[in-house]
Amino acid sequence: MVNVSEVKQFVIKYGKKWLFPDFTNKLTWLVAGTGATLLITPVALEQLLYNWLVETVNLNAGVPIAFAELEIGFADYWVGFGLIFLSLAHNIANRYFIYMDGLSSKEAKDRLIQVDRELFSKFKNDLSPDSRTVRFLRDVDLGGTYHDDDTRVLDRFCQTWNATDREFHDEELEILRKAFLDKSKSFLWKLANNSYDIGGSRYRCVPDPYVGDFNYPPEVDKTLCELNDMATELYNMHSELVRKARTTLSC
Template identity: 35%
Template sequence: MFTKEEVKEFIIKYGKKWLFPDFYNKVTWYVVTLGAGIILTPTPFKLVVYNWIIESFNLNAGTAITLSEMGSSTADYWLGFSLIISALLHNVFSKWLRHQNDIQDRVKAEKVSEVDEALFKEFLEIFPSGSRSAYLLETHDFGNSFNLDSLRDIDKFVDEWNCPEKSFINPELESIRKELWNKCHEFSWLIAKKSAPTSGGFQSVVPDRVRGNLDWPEWVDNDVKAVNEMASEVFLLHQGFIKSMREALKC
């Protein structure tokens, strides 16, 4: 069943198409042209054509028919108008079918958007721009120690967002989510590999045994640089993901 809004929209939109058809459909164009031709063609010329058709039929079928048996010429006008009206009806009906397809596509797109919007809101609850993890990624120099609890948001995202239930239906958004998850997973692995607890209860990429030295070993500098660079990459991807989601979902 159709809603009142759908019926009203169809009447207004395609009522105009009935009065002013665009003839985009070849069938409509051919049938209207044929009907108009039957109406506008002079009667003498039509008689010539009819006689030729009758003579051809008699010659091939062996059955003699005459022009009077074809009926009066006034029937031509009814035939012409009937063809034009049927063409216009076909034109409107085909547009109605396209209209219904457009409605279905719009409803489907709205449902997809609602699912993705709900999932995005869930993401913002665990890893928003104002989270401790986002702040750590943006501002911290990993040449200094840090609180391991600051990584909780990233760890939660890595642990819980690699399953079908956390996948976006929009393929472009899902591609960005996968990219962010992969980079967060890589960052978590790098932190686990390159850092260790300190004597003060924090976590540090720089070992306690060299922390007080004026010059760190080259491998320590390389580790700090690698972690800092990846932290910046994760933060930029995180911000880009949120921006893309807001633009796509208009939220």
């Protein structure tokens, strides 16, 4: 639906096109050029041309025809002005449709942006930048222990955000969301396969024989480093998605 502001904008912008038309269309050039030619061509020259055309037709057709007198030539002037007017009207109409197409595209884009804004709001509610899980990803050292609540929100995120209604329309945001989701699944899978329940909903990734030993075997040290690196990478990916969404969606 076009509002008053958009109509006013159209009148101001394309009113200039009426006074200073942009002859980018070949049809407009042709019609306007024909009209201008009729206006600037002397009547006597036009009469000679028309008489030549009549004589040519009579010579080839064998049926004599007559041509109206052209002493005054006002009709040609009206034709010339009419053609120029039509070319200007055509140019304005062309610009109008281009403008309306632009409005339709803008409205469609605005609707998609609004959908993405609502989805990003849900993303922040489900996995807020100041949530316990995000702080866990930022600060964790899995050489110690962690609580089940530290990863509960991330686990729920992986279950609920693996759906088509959780996809962003913006291509870059969707790439970031999908990458974060896939990395979260990999991290939780690796964490679960390398965690030991020590009771009270608490876990650790260091096997019992090595608890309190700062010289872990290479395989244990490697696992801890990989888990810590994955957690840090997840935090950075989450931060990048939030920053990108705020910039792209202006929210």
